[in-house]
Amino acid sequence: MKRSKEFRNIGIMAHVDAGKTTVTERILYYTGLTHKLGSVDEGNTVMDSDPQEEKRGITISSAAITTYWNKHQINIIDTPGHVDFTAEVERSLRVLDGTIAVFCAKSGVQPQSETVWNQANHYNIPRIVLINKMDRQGADFNRVVQEIRDMLHANVMPIQLPVGAEDNFTGVVDLITMKALIWNSQDGKNYDVQDIPANMLEEALKARNSLLEELSLYDEVIFDKYMSDPLSITVNEIHTALRTATLQMQVIPVLAAAAYRNKGIQPLLDAVVQYLPSPADIPSVKGISVESDEEIVISTDVENTFAGLAFKIITDEYTGKLTLVRVYAGVLRGGDTLWNSRTGKKVRISRLMRIMSDKYETVEQIEAGDIGAIVGLKDVRTGDTLSHPDHPVLLEKISFPEPMVGYAIEAKSAKEVAKLGEALAKLQEEDPTLTVEVDASSGQTILKGMGELHLEVVIEKLSADYQVEINKGEPQIAYKEVFTQPVVHREVYKKQNGGSGSFAEIQFELAPREDGVAGLEFINEVKGGAIPREFIPSVKKGFEEAMKTGALAGYPVNSMRVRLLDGNIHVTDSHALDFEHAASMGFRDAAKKAVPRLLEPFMSVEVTMPEEHTGVITGDLNRRRGVIRGIEMKASQQYVKAEVPLSGLFGYVNVLRTLSSGRAAASLTFQDYQLVPNGIAEKVIAKG
Structure with missing residues (x-):
């Protein structure tokens, strides 16, 4: 186990534009793996090596790289921040032991910050927080710390304080050693260890006291010394207590940096080694x-x-x-x-x-x-x-969200049909959220993904990497269906072919689920062995297969509850497959009577803009059937939060640029499925 104690498998996760790729580039530079400072703006980063990543200035696929710091091997996975590439985050978190959560010192907690934070919670991954871009206009370290506490319900504890902010950000105060680290070189390789500036000493003592008070709740040594003589607490004792509390996810250490200006990265690397788990800590x-x-x-x-x-x-x-x-x-x-x-x-x-x-x-x-x-x-x-x-x-398998948007596609040339099929098969191997289906009624090939940007990237890959040009149709929404009324139904499946026949009889209740969870809730209430136990899984399988095609317009059923009440068999003619057929046929008849309704995906939209554009942008969101959930001011920028149906958001980013003269930005995160208003549902069904 000695070797595995020296490993750190870490991810870097954040909202788009929090600077996580720049943080990674600086880590590679200061650990000696690269000898030139990569820049997202200049398109020469090591981690975003894909041409489309260089072109768009965002991370699309999770990159993996190995480097070393203080005799520790660090395997880093730099994950995307854009919601369309959430599968990359999901599969990375599944195999990581710890993560660095990067937040922008100006923008703070944003919708995708919450998404990746919740994904990390799902996998119980210990983390440290880096508040980056302390050099940005409007940077506010304390405000972002409080936002993380309030919005993410996380027990974050600063172990550093920034020295200055915006153009005056020069370094950090280390609350454990009670020294100031001041960067004094252009490339950030060297920094001075100094006494804490006099104007910060009172704030630093107060922050250190809060840190020790928090750690005393989890460590007996710190508790005893904190109660009797706080000055006797050693640096090593704080490191030990903080590591234990971080691994147990009781405390999340917070650091400050300006990665683009080459300040604050070496202490971050020290924190990765000191506080994040090795594989030996996750036994x-x-x-x-x-x-x-x-x-x-x-x-x-x-x-x-x-x-x-x-x-x-x-x-x-x-x-x-x-x-x-x-x-x-x-x-x-x-x-x-x-x-x-x-x-x-x-x-x-x-x-x-x-x-x-x-x-x-x-x-x-x-x-x-x-x-x-x-x-x-x-x-x-x-x-x-x-x-x-x-x-x-x-x-345990990795679970991925279902794709929400699709395009009908075809090769421009008949010669490239086979080539297109091979290329799509390879792309599906690489990307589990990409699906290819053939529409039964039209025979069209439907390419489905997580959003417009996701599919745009895939189509560009087909052209650039596989030399396949395609025609694509209008975007298609991944609608779903749901039942609103319970129905009791009896189904008899009977067939005679001269020899042995087929027979299955079931009585069941088809109803909406009360817990709102997606999928089938199957309850077996058959008494007295009316249906032998070995046939029950076949009944369930029949309903699961039938759910893939709903009663309204053939969209999948999002969720339903089936109570299997009774049934009957024939001594010689009943087989497992007969009960599967009975369930499938019974579903088709019962579904029409269960008052099916259409569901559509809704997105959580957050728009950042100068105040003068608020009226026109909120008006545009209302026209898209959006519901405004909040408007607030953050660092001279207006933030509008809204819920908007995905069907109303195609091309939204381009429209937003026009409405704001390029000064507004939007973040879109999947929220949930909601009922489609009847008038709109009728149009969707007629179109489908």
């Missing part, structure tokens, strides 16, 4: 033994049999297909044979690589706690568990 993960179907605990140990999770597929021009793997147990070596949980087949490992963003170096092995890449694995997808063939296990 085990849960899995299911394929042999016994029982839950097992897999400990992070090189002595155990191998278990790992494929969390991303990359198609590289030079190395071919790369499978990024987090190793949870054992050691992975070139030449090993592994078992794939999804296919049930064995795969042989040829070469292993360490990822250096857009460069790769060959390694002999990847051990427990580490992240690496396997070259040339066939039929492996995101979320597949890879394990030792003699001890097959299944790790």
